[in-house]
Amino acid sequence: MKRYLLARLGQSVVLVWLVATVVFFWVRLLPGGPFQTMFGRHATPETVARMNAEFGIDQPLYVQYVAWMRDLILLDWGRSVTSGEQVTTILLQAAPQSFSIAFVGAVFGLSLAIPAAIISTIHRNELPDNVATVAAYLGLSMPSFFIGIVLALVFGVRLGWFPVFGYTPLREGIGPWLRSVLLPSIAVGLPYGAVVMRMMRSSLADTLRAPYLRTARAKGVNGRVRLFKHALQNALLPVVTVAGIQFGIIVVGTVTVEFVFGINALGRLLVGSILERNYPVTQGVIIFIATVMICLNLLVDLTYTVLDPKISYGGENSL
Known part of the structure; x- marks a missing residue:
């Protein structure tokens, strides 16, 4: 039973990592970024660029992914881009x-x-x-x-x-x-x-x-x-x-x-x-x-x- 539990826990960790990886890239395939959606017609390139830089969204995808995975392991799930609250x-x-x-x-x-x-x-x-x-x-x-x-x-x-x-x-x-x-x-x-x-x-x-x-x-x-x-x-x-x-x-x-x-x-x-x-x-x-x-x-x-x-x-x- 102990061997089975350890194997299942290992499988669970791998599954969570796969889900996290898929969802990370999937949400970024959606048209329009968070701040373009938030500000709508009033969004200016300067405002969007500043907010993207604040939340690290302006970084290359692989940089964002590595940083997010590191934070995820440390149980830091980030903060909402609309309210600023911790996830x-x-x-x-x-x-x-x-x-x-x-x-x-x-x-x-x-x-x-x-x-x-x-x-x-x-x-x-x-x-x-x-x-x-x-x-x-x-x-x-x-x-x-x-x-x-x-x-x-x-x-x-x-x-x-x-x-x-x-x-x-x-x-x-x-x-x-x-x-x-x-x-x-x-x-x-x-x-x-x-x-x-x-x-x-x-x-x-x-x-x-x-x-x-x-x-x-x-x-x-x-x-x-x-x-x-x-x-x-x-x-x-x-x-x-x-x-x-x-x-x-x-x-x-x-x-x-x-x-x-x-x-x-x-x-x-x-x-x-x-x-x-x-x-x-x-x-x-x-x-x-x-x-x-x-x-x-x-x-x-x-x-x-x-x-x-x-x-x-x-x-x-x-x-």
């Missing part, structure tokens, strides 16, 4: 909002998806299965921003139960924090839960058809014991992969929901920085996202060993 400060302000929405949304989605998948499998091709299937397809077909608009209009504007704009930090209390993120979390949690439910139902149905479970059934093992003790654990393996990847996606893939509820999280920050040609912020957000996704994949791999002790890494007692 790390901006990320620390936006990341908690994204993770709050994603975490509450994932908990909400899983709390619906797993019981629905189990009930759907037990009552396969019956009314509960049909209802759960239709609900899952509705969750998959409706965009998150549409769900968010409906939730905001009904529970925010009409009923006034929840705020429909802005984010309340957790330090101001669990109640205000939860009220501020609940509607956007449900908006992203319903599609998330629909994906997990469909995967869980399919995986559980396939597992129940496995030879060892048919043998257990022939021996008279109770149906609930077969389901919860033998089938469920094995059925969770592919579901964990999907749930982990989808969680990483909703961390940064909820730009439209963030716009609906006026939340300045990572997705909105990324789109805004690209439009502004804000090189340091764009690079920082994408590298942060890549790091989160890599860590989630590693966590998913480690979760496999908890769900199924027969799975091992590094060639030790592997089957």
